[in-house]
Amino acid sequence: METLCAFLLLVVDSLLYPYGTDQGDRKNPKSDDGTSPEIPISQSFTFYGKPYNALYVNNNGVVSFGVNVSQYTPDPFPLDGGWPFVAPYWGDVDNRMGGDIFWRQTQDAAILSRCTADINNYFSEIPFQAIWAFVATWDRVAYFGSASKKVNTFQAVLTTNGDIAFIMLNYADIQWTTGRASGGDAKTGLGGTPAQAGFDSGDKTNYYNIPSSRTPDVVNIGGTTNVGVPGRWVFQVDEFVAAVTTESTDCLM
Template sequence: MKFKKLALVAAFAVLASSAMAAAVHDAALFTGNTLARNDDSSTGLVNMGFAAPANFFGTTYSNLYVNNNGNVTFTTPLSTYTPFGLTTNAFPIIAPFFADVDTRPLASGVTQYAASTLGGHNVFGVNWLNVGYYSNQTDKLNSFQLILTERADTGAGNFDIEFNYDQIQWETGSASGGVNGFGGTPAAAGYTDGGANDFEFAGSRTTLAFLDSNPTGLIHGSRNSNTLGQYIFNVRNGIIAPPDGNNVPEPATLALTGLALAGMAALRRRKNVK
């Protein structure tokens, strides 16, 4: 009985940890504008609402394009649906989840965005909440968010990039070789200035790597945050400090997983003893 209780408690702890991986926040601030239900569309140029242009690796921007396929760009809209390597891209992009998002079905959420204020700072945010994948699929839904925060308090042009993930159930649209949302060329995440400065999350374009069901999933890691599923990149004087620790489960998550496995193994052994 003691072993059984241990296994049940450990398994419950793992489930609870996963359920609490909710990084998306203040989503209501970013619902002022909606990109109509679509596949592969983009907005026109949208002002970020910053007091001073954002300095992104030496080039400053006041406006951007919101693209349905999980990213924003600064110099051109992007309708591409199969993710490419961000480290070889020739134009600036910030991509929390670059993949073939399809919001045409009514069962899918829509892409929403707005400029606002949060914590005394100007912010621009994009919500991709409960969005489906190509073609017209909603059996699996993803929820993620991008927030750009002006940090004029640390210097003109400084800002933070924040990726937030609540749920990642699919990784690929069928036009990118996916079957039922998996395989083919999966999602990529990261950023580039279109030149020599870039970063791509470990697991980008790797089958199953970003999914909630995988220990390397986006909801299980963090950067510059104690919140699982939240990755913050501080842009100061146009430069981002080298990222580390991405897509790695927090030690607590690993410990709980190990405890659950140990408990379940003990329970199986207990049952096998007559």
């Protein structure tokens, strides 16, 4: 079992698309409940029938359209406020306590080729060739009020061919679920109102809560999937919600 777990950790790490300053990424400021500036994007990204030409990367585990998100205790989808956003792991991140939030948009040939191959593998019935991608990565981020060394690493990848749009949520290492201000234990990062994962189009019709969201089991999200690859969730989001089945592994990181 130890050998299997070590192998799965390597596999999970390999799920992440390259990130960091050496990849040309920008970093968010060290700020509780902070956000990036509004980021103009070079390729329109259609999210449930609405094209967007800018987005925000929010410290608390959210990529949002049209509005930044400072809320640290997550609500279940659909939201009353009508915010359109993608939430790889919406919780009370505090990068002052540790970690960085990286992001970039790219038309790098290697990244687009990887997006194309991944989407074609998971959605073989949909002809797709990526022309643009956006990669946002929360790297070893701590939680608000942390009195531990627990950190989380996760990622959101947005990609489009100019018409069809997909989001990919990747999980490398999840150790905490809740910040202290959300009722979590400062020493464990658990309890209270745990993190939410999924997406919300803002129309109260097209949304998805990844199973275990806002429950203690969300700490094991790295062992779940809807595409047969533990630690990865992928959705077509331009128009239709993809059918979802959940799978898990016996080695939960």
